[in-house]
Amino acid sequence: xxxxxxxxxxxxxxxxxxxxxxxxxxxxxxxxxxxxxxxxxxxxxxxxxxxxxxxxxxxxxxxxxxxxxxxxxxxxxxxxxxxxxxxxxxxxxxxxxxxxxxxxxxxxxxxxxxxxxxxxxxxxxxxxxxxxxxxxxxxxxxxxxxxxxxxxxxxxxxxxxxxxxxxxxxxxxxxxxxxxxxxxxxxxxxxxxxxxxxxxxxxxxxxxxxxxxxxxxxxxxxxxxxxxxxxxxxxxxxxxxxxxxxxxxxxxxxxxxxxxxxxxxxxxxxxxxxxxxxxxxxxxxxxxxxxxxxxxxxxxxxxxxxxxxxxxxxxxxxxxxxxxxxxxxxxxxxxxxxxxxxxxxxxxxxxxxxxxxxxxxxxxxxxxxxxxxxxxxxxxxxxxxxxxxxxxxxxxxxxxxxxxxxxxxxxxxx
Amino acid sequence: xxxxxxxxxxxxxxxxxxxxxxxxxxxxxxxxxxxxxxxxxxxxxxxxxxxxxxxxxxxxxxxxxxxxxxxxxxxxxxxxxxxxxxxxxxxxxxxxxxxxxxxxxxxxxxxxxxxxxxxxxxxxxxxxxxxxxxxxxxxxxxxxxxxxxxxxxxxxxxx
Numbered sequence: 001x002x003x004x005x006x007x008x009x010x011x012x013x014x015x016x017x018x019x020x021x022x023x024x025x026x027x028x029x030x031x032x033x034x035x036x037x038x039x040x041x042x043x044x045x046x047x048x049x050x051x052x053x054x055x056x057x058x059x060x061x062x063x064x065x066x067x068x069x070x071x072x073x074x075x076x077x078x079x080x081x082x083x084x085x086x087x088x089x090x091x092x093x094x095x096x097x098x099x100x101x102x103x104x105x106x107x108x109x110x111x112x113x114x115x116x117x118x119x120x121x122x123x124x125x126x127x128x129x130x131x132x133x134x135x136x137x138x139x140x141x142x143x144x145x146x147x148x149x150x151x152x153x154x155x156x157x158x159x160x161x162x163x164x165x166x167x168x169x170x171x172x173x174x175x176x177x178x179x180x181x182x183x184x185x186x187x188x189x190x191x192x193x194x195x196x197x198x199x200x201x202x203x204x205x206x207x208x209x210x211x212x213x214x215x216x217x218x219x220x221x222x223x224x225x226x227x228x229x230x231x232x233x234x235x236x237x238x239x240x241x242x243x244x245x246x247x248x249x250x251x252x253x254x255x256x257x258x259x260x261x262x263x264x265x266x267x268x269x270x271x272x273x274x275x276x277x278x279x280x281x282x283x284x285x286x287x288x289x290x291x292x293x294x295x296x297x298x299x300x301x302x303x304x305x306x307x308x309x310x311x312x313x314x315x316x317x318x319x320x321x322x323x324x325x326x327x328x329x330x331x332x333x334x335x336x337x338x339x340x341x342x343x344x345x346x347x348x349x350x351x352x353x354x355x356x357x358x359x360x361x362x363x364x365x366x367x368x369x370x371x372x373x374x375x376x377x378x379x380x381x382x383x384x385x386x387x388x389x390x391x392x393x394x395x396x397x398x399x400x401x402x403x404x405x406x407x408x409x410x411x412x413x414x
Numbered sequence: 415x416x417x418x419x420x421x422x423x424x425x426x427x428x429x430x431x432x433x434x435x436x437x438x439x440x441x442x443x444x445x446x447x448x449x450x451x452x453x454x455x456x457x458x459x460x461x462x463x464x465x466x467x468x469x470x471x472x473x474x475x476x477x478x479x480x481x482x483x484x485x486x487x488x489x490x491x492x493x494x495x496x497x498x499x500x501x502x503x504x505x506x507x508x509x510x511x512x513x514x515x516x517x518x519x520x521x522x523x524x525x526x527x528x529x530x531x532x533x534x535x536x537x538x539x540x541x542x543x544x545x546x547x548x549x550x551x552x553x554x555x556x557x558x559x560x561x562x563x564x565x566x567x568x569x570x571x572x573x
Contacts, residue, residue, distance in 0.1 A: 095423075095424040096423055096424055099421075100421065100423035100424060101423075103421050103423065104423050149424075153424060153425075160462065160464075160465045161461075161462070162422070162425060162442055162450055162465070163428060163440045163441075163442050163450050163452030163462050163465055164460055164461050164462060165454075165459070165460040165461075166460050167422060167428075168420050168421070168422055168423075168428070171422055171423045171424060171425065172423060174423075174424075175423045175424070227497070230497065272497075273497055276445065276446070279445075279446070280446070337460050338458060338459060338460050340458045340460065340461065341458070341460030341461065344460075344461070395461070
């Protein structure tokens with residue numbers, strides 16, 4: 001560690017003497033952070049795993065207890081991480097049209113409920129067993145429940161499985177989880193403030209009413225808003241959308257609906273041409289700030305805190321990998337997918353990623369439970385990497401499912 | 415031959431059909447206009463034996479090679495370029511509306527501002543519709559204009 005910090009300490013002494021030394025240090029630290037991310041991103045691409053776990057790992061190695069100290073740039077990284085959450089959720093909302101949500105809810109709600117019951121419960125129970133507060137345990141339930149739509153959608157494409165018959169099942173389940181998260185985050189926000197049960201229930205009801213109202217607004221005025229925001233200049237479009245996103249996120253945060261949900265609903269509202277343009281314009285911006293978010297989450301964790309939670313995190317990862325497989329197999333079997341496809345569906349749901357970290361990040365920021373951060377980091381690191389590998393080799397992993405029975409398909413003719 | 419359509423949330427729409435030879439063929443139309451052509455596996459009918467990613471241009475070429483027409487795709491392009499442009503295929507009823515009467519009699523352009531662009535009669539596409547054109551039952555009429563104008567034009571056409 002000393003060998004790594006020595007040059008920086010020297011630099012600090014050198015630059016602090018000069019005028020504006022702080023700025024210099026901020027730039028140097030940010031430069032190091034971004035370069036490390038770029039390097040890890042390349043590495044991830046080379047070995048064929050998603051970059052999120054590596055970004056987390058990089059964050060763990062930086063900051064307190066890590067190899068690379070980050071101090072001056074921390075303020076920027078902290079705000080950058082917040083922007084990262086807003087952009088992650090905004091783009092998630094943009095991915096789906098209100099129609100996608102309607103179709104998803106109509107066709108997959110039973111599977112969605114099973115998903116929630118099977119995958120949130122283990123997190124809740126393990127949290128309570130470790131003696132965490134109810135709030136912290138509910139946060140952990142959120143961490144184990146939500147699969148990573150970012151990782152999974154990307155890998156489906158990489159592995160050429162977009163046209164597969166089980167893919168709509170996977171995508172619809174991801175949609176259901178995202179809707180559930182939009183309802184879950186405001187409730188969490190209320191719980192984190194530490195209200196009594198009654199206050200909490202009232203505040204949660206208000207939060208859900210606001211979300212529902214915003215949702216209806218999104219469905220109803222999607223076209224009007226999109227026309228107002230629309231511009232042929234990319235600069236003006238980006239400025240309008242970012243301005244709107246931050247404004248909505250801020251207002252949502254102010255009424256305790258959580259900035260992330262505000263951004264998600266805004267993303268849902270924008271549609272048509274504007275959404276098409278933004279989908280090609282914004283991903284690089286989201287990836288940069290999203291990267292900062294993962295690194296910052298890692299930085300805020302002292303790697304020495306990982307050891308005590310490692311075993312329970314790995315155990316929970318194993319259990320919730322199995323419960324995701326059960327969910328996927330059940331959901332795929334219901335719509336007449338064959339055993340191999342059922343197996344692929346189950347394995348494809350295992351990766352956890354960005355949204356587990358978003359949920360844990362909320363708890364960490366509110367100081368809900370000191371071990372939640374390290375626990376979630378170890379858990380997501382494991383399942384993001386293992387889940388991606390299982391997904392890739394799904395067809396080569398022996399499946400316990402029985403060979404085909406006579407099957408019937410329910411599909412709608414055009 | 416039935417074509418099945420399945421929405422893919424966040425991706426686009428998947429169409430699939432069974433070829434006469436028994437192979438299952440699928441096409442994923444992505445929201446950005448790219449297409450994936452997929453051939454399903456005989457052993458594991460839920461997976462693909464292979465997929466080909468096609469740009470919009472590629473799909474046009476392939477469609478031409480296969481003997482189809484990509485007029486629909488081109489219309490989609492137009493719709494993307496002009497916000498609020500509605501394009502509708504109106505099938506003429508057995509009787510009533512403008513059946514047996516001319517385009518000029520319907521005064522569609524004057525009354526609704528929508529344009530009648532082309533007509534498909536049987537296997538034949540007829541572009542450049544003259545005012546004296548007489549509509550027949552079963553004609554498929556391509557109308558363009560604003561949403562509202564197209565609706566009103568369709569009402570005049572079908573009576």
